[in-house]
Amino acid sequence: MLVSEVMLQQTQTSRVVEPWKRFLQHFPTPAACADAPLSSTLTLWEGLGYHRRAKSLHGAARMIRDEFGGTVPSDIEQLRRLPGVGDYTANAVASFAFHERVAVLDTNVGRVLARAVANRELRASEARVIAHELLPRDGATAFNQAMLDLGAQFCKSTPLCSTCPVMKVCKWTNEGGDDPAPNSAGVSRPQSAFHGSDRQVRGRVLALLRERHLSKGALSRSVSDVQPGRLERILDGLVNDGLVEYRGRTIQLASS
Numbered sequence: 466m467l468v469s470e471v472m473l474q475q476t477q478t479s480r481v482v483e484p485w486k487r488f489l490q491h492f493p494t495p496a497a498c499a500d501a502p503l504s505s506t507l508t509l510w511e512g513l514g515y516h517r518r519a520k521s522l523h524g525a526a527r528m529i530r531d532e533f534g535g536t537v538p539s540d541i542e543q544l545r546r547l548p549g550v551g552d553y554t555a556n557a558v559a560s561f562a563f564h565e566r567v568a569v570l571d572t573n574v575g576r577v578l579a580r581a582v583a584n585r586e587l588r589a590s591e592a593r594v595i596a597h598e599l600l601p602r603d604g605a606t607a608f609n610q611a612m613l614d615l616g617a618q619f620c621k622s623t624p625l626c627s628t629c630p631v632m633k634v635c636k637w638t639n640e641g642g643d644d645p646a647p648n649s650a651g652v653s654r655p656q657s658a659f660h661g662s663d664r665q666v667r668g669r670v671l672a673l674l675r676e677r678h679l680s681k682g683a684l685s686r687s688v689s690d691v692q693p694g695r696l697e698r699i700l701d702g703l704v705n706d707g708l709v710e711y712r713g714r715t716i717q718l719a720s721s
């Protein structure tokens with residue numbers, strides 16, 4: 466559950482399924498991931514992007530091995546201490562893995578709350594209070610899953626109200642007015658274009674380094690469409706993020 470939730474951050478479910486299976490096959494326990502070098506996690510991260518998550522997950526596996534006896538904690542505060550685990554991921558793991566009665570609030574649920582429940586823009590604190598108040602005494606896990614599905618399948622950026630199962634009780638549909646979702650806290654803005662972005666170049670560099678260690682010259686020739694100054698800056702960023710390292714004159718995926 467923790468692996469899937471970290472992989473699902475800013476990434477569509479369809480892109481996560483295969484890497485998730487591959488990852489768990491390779492690392493069936495947190496200790497297996499923790500004992501392997503970071504480069505193994507980075508290699509298994511192929512196709513997912515946002516590689517800092519891979520470093521965080523590897524760090525979380527090490528903390529779970531070293532501080533929690535090799536078992537993912539169920540306590541929200543302990544979950545939040547894990548690298549890369551924020552409020553959403555901690556609550557999702559607590560709810561879906563341990564059936565704790567906590568609200569799971571992501572961008573999809575944020576839209577449902579703003580439209581169906583409040584019919585006004587919500588601040589983050591308001592959304593959290595409403596999400597908690599809505600939780601049933603029993604079956605909170607199923608309720609959270611239903612809310613996520615409602616937001617992902619029907620209450621999208623462009624909502625599919627005519628087929629939505631809660632249309633009859635949806636405040637926005639019944640009262641009308643401007644769409645309250647876009648400016649509500651927690652509702653994500655569209656991501657910047659990927660093609661031609663630094664994010665894309667970072668992904669290309671990491672993909673090359675998954676195959677083999679490279680000298681800077683060889684790397685530069687492999688991405689010859691990227692200006693040397695820009696490549697230098699992107700490499701610096703990858704080193705600062707702890708994702709790649711220099712070994713003598715060679716560049717490689719970071720080992721720890």
Ligand code: SF4
Pocket residue numbers: 577580581619620621624625626627629630631632635636637638
């Ligand atoms: S009726 Fe429309 S706005 Fe209301 S919850 Fe369903 S999809 Fe969202």
